[in-house]
Amino acid sequence: MTTATTTTARSAERRELTLEPLGPSFGAVVHDLDLTELTDAQVAAVRAAFVEHKVLFFTGQDLTDADQVAFASRLGDLTAGHPVALSDGPTEIYRIDSSDPEFSFSDVWHTDVTFMTNPPAASILRAVTLPDTGGDTSWADSQLAYDSLSAPVRRLVDGLTAVHDGNREWGAYLRRHADRGNEWDGAVVTSLPPVEHPVVRVHPETGRKGLFVNPGFTSHIAGVSDAESRGILDLLYAHLTKPEHTIRHRWSPGDVGIWDNRATAHYANNDYSGKTRAMARVTLRGDRPYGPADADLHSPTR
Numbered sequence: 001m002t003t004a005t006t007t008t009a010r011s012a013e014r015r016e017l018t019l020e021p022l023g024p025s026f027g028a029v030v031h032d033l034d035l036t037e038l039t040d041a042q043v044a045a046v047r048a049a050f051v052e053h054k055v056l057f058f059t060g061q062d063l064t065d066a067d068q069v070a071f072a073s074r075l076g077d078l079t080a081g082h083p084v085a086l087s088d089g090p091t092e093i094y095r096i097d098s099s100d101p102e103f104s105f106s107d108v109w110h111t112d113v114t115f116m117t118n119p120p121a122a123s124i125l126r127a128v129t130l131p132d133t134g135g136d137t138s139w140a141d142s143q144l145a146y147d148s149l150s151a152p153v154r155r156l157v158d159g160l161t162a163v164h165d166g167n168r169e170w171g172a173y174l175r176r177h178a179d180r181g182n183e184w185d186g187a188v189v190t191s192l193p194p195v196e197h198p199v200v201r202v203h204p205e206t207g208r209k210g211l212f213v214n215p216g217f218t219s220h221i222a223g224v225s226d227a228e229s230r231g232i233l234d235l236l237y238a239h240l241t242k243p244e245h246t247i248r249h250r251w252s253p254g255d256v257g258i259w260d261n262r263a264t265a266h267y268a269n270n271d272y273s274g275k276t277r278a279m280a281r282v283t284l285r286g287d288r289p290y291g292p293a294d295a296d297l298h299s300p301t302r
């Protein structure tokens with residue numbers, strides 16, 4: 001596709017949606033769209049807006065589990081709800097419910113499921129039951145964070161890889177459930193061997209670089225000393241989560257949010273203890289992350 005054609009196609013997609021940006025860099029609310037009745041043109045527009053804005057919210061929806069799965073299926077391939085956590089209902093749904101005895105707060109900055117070789121490209125979260133106050137979710141723009149590092153630090157991190165280990169968060173759960181995980185990329189997950197990903201991820205659709213380490217699942221930088229790893233990761237986490245790199249969403253009943261796990265990290269605010277908050281998540285299959293050194297082997301898919 002030529003640049004001129006791409007620009008025309010994107011303008012056409014934009015005209016399909018009423019978008020309200022949430023900040024100068026990323027995040028947008030999509031108004032007046034019923035996710036159960038999308039035309040093909042609207043689906044294309046939602047996909048384009050998702051890649052451009054990284055986090056989108058759709059207000060005033062009233063989706064069932066099946067509606068949420070159907071909407072997500074129009075955007076991409078669905079994975080199991082989670083590689084480890086077991087949920088009732090459709091296998092694609094991952095329930096995040098504070099009244100569940102297994103519930104634990106996701107109050108650590110993370111990008112979803114980076115402890116698998118192929119982490120999900122996107123997560124789609126629906127507000128089911130909300131506390132009167134609290135329970136907001138925050139997102140950080142990992143590409144903005146990368147771009148706003150100084151050039152020497154960008155050069156340093158461009159060449160690094162990091163180990164991601166799901167055992168800290170999910171190992172005990174997996175053992176409690178007799179090593180019975182879900183199916184992920186065609187295999188049942190019965191253990192969580194650590195995986196290595198580039199510290200800087202090149203987005204497969206835009207070619208933009210973003211930081212791809214997170215305090216939830218990254219255990220260390222590969223090939224450096226423990227002290228160096230801690231120092232580098234602390235620097236990157238503090239930088240990634242600077243207020244000007246983040247947005248925060250206060251959920252309303254019916255809201256549906258979708259975020260690009262290839263370009264963002266997020267944090268679920270832990271400020272509604274003792275109250276019920278229930279959300280339902282589905283995730284879209286993603287490809288294996290690659291870094292700047294391998295970018296030449298891949299061409300952006302749009």
Ligand SMILES: O=C(O)CCC(=O)C(=O)O
Binds near residue numbers: 096135267281
């Ligand atoms: O409950 C939330 O707001 C977000 C939880 C979370 O980390 C997720 O859905 O991936």
Ligand SMILES: [Fe+2]
Binds near residue numbers: 106110111
């Ligand atoms: Fe998450």
